[in-house]
Amino acid sequence: MRLFKFEWRTQWKSLLIWNISVVGFLALAMSMFPSFAEMGADLDVMMDGFPPEMRKALGFYMIDFGDPIQYLSYMFQYVLVALAAYAVLLGGSSVSKEESEHTIDFLYGRPVTRLYIYSSKIAHSVISVIITSVAFFVGCLGVLMAVSEASPVKEMIILSVGLLLFMLFFFAVGVVLGHFVIKPARRLPIGLGIVFVLFFTAILSNINDKMDALKYITPYRWFEAMHLVRNGISGWALIATLAVIVIGLAGAGKLYLRKDFT
Amino acid sequence: MIEINNLRKYYGKNRGVEDLSLSVTAGQIYGFVGPNGAGKSTTIRTILGLLIPDSGSIKLFDTSVNDHNLAQLKPRIGYLPSENYYYDRLTVGDLLNYGASYYKKDCRKRMDNLCELLSLDKKRVIEDLSFGNKKKVGIVQALMHEPDLLILDEPTVGLDPLMQNRFYDLLREEKARGCTIFFSSHILSEVQRLCDRVGIIKEGRLIEEKDIRELRATTYKLVTMTLAEGATFEKPENGQAIGMAEFSQEDRRVRFHYHGTADKLTEILSKQALLDFSVEEPELEEIFMHYYGEGESK
Missing domain, CATH: 3.30.70 (Alpha-Beta Plaits)
Incomplete structure (x- = not known):
């Protein structure tokens, strides 16, 4: 518990900044909703002027910008990219930071086991991710209620749970990455590379029917906002996400117990 | 107190230590000497579980070492790494209190005494400390819980001559208290001055291990x-x-x-x-x- 508390003490500011940034972005984006809603049919005509592929690529295909939840869904894809980056970086640093900053000699010099270190770090990070999902839920619902008359609690719960699973997917990927790439300067481009490659894979699978099968390998498609709001989380997405999380975290944990702290 | 048998540790294809065996008895000050790259730090880091050995066995306090029982032995061990890195934004006092919180004993009095002896200001922030002052933090955190076994890797590098002498006195006091001390050093005069027994490591192998008087008399x-x-x-x-x-x-x-x-x-x-x-x-x-x-x- 000491290490868990210590992690909070040293990292709460970073978590706060991320959460303020995400909620701030959504508040800013949603503050424009009334203007979009007022444009109504004019906006639809303007959107129809764009080629369908472009609208699919940019995520505004078949979206009614006059509906607050659909408008939020459009913004949600950018939140996903930002929080995927956050989660993969958090995962990467959570267990490798002590090594990259050479403080592991101090920490492992205390009466602790490797399992204690690993589980404390993972527990702290997972709770950080949960807090971010809750902040998203509270922040979004508050902003939606402020800019429209809507109070879509059920939809927001589904989106927030989807966001949580989505972030945990990237967090697990980050933890595995952190095991193999200790130095942050080397890990950052690889981590962000994974985030953006999977994002562009989702776009490709959206705009090209021949590449539709790619939707099975990218979590951006599994957690598309409109899909979540209309159909909930699909069985495939749930199983695949949980598999990556469990296998990733258990595998990285097993490796952590036998790794050299250099 | 420490018993190492046929220890082998490679980093990929690079040799760390090879077929290394040594033993340190209770109450001894054991000097572990060798040039850079000979395998001193590899040996120390393997004893402490930071590195996983390829083969061989390590016993501390007559107990075979693994991750679990090492955690149970660590309250009796103090470790000073060769390079001292700590959480930069903490103050010295906060870092030491955090380290002390892992022990089931009150370390405050000993911590304060050591800080005073080494002229270490507990209010200073770690990232503002010089190399030598970080070394002092390392010494305090290694000694504050009054361990039975001290493992020190190049302990005096970065300390000025006055502090070195205070540190030597500290080690003598620790020995008088019954503490066993295993330390690596480049500074052969300090090994000669302090140690009861010396092990010389060369290219990952222990090539000589003798009581210091015997070594000087028989070589x-x-x-x-x-x-x-x-x-x-x-x-x-x-x-x-x-x-x-x-x-x-x-x-x-x-x-x-x-x-x-x-x-x-x-x-x-x-x-x-x-x-x-x-x-x-x-x-x-x-x-x-x-x-x-x-x-x-x-």
């Missing part, structure tokens, strides 16, 4: 002669065979290492016209250079 003698006016040194033809080595002569002053019987040495000396002579035990540094010099000449 070789340093013979220095001053020849009489006009005399020349009559070097025995079979000098190397009878244990003479590393001759040097400057004017009438002749020096060589001797590793043979006293009778033969007396015989050699009796054949010379001498003004003066001395037979001394070598300094540890000379022994060290002797071992390493042998390797380089091969």
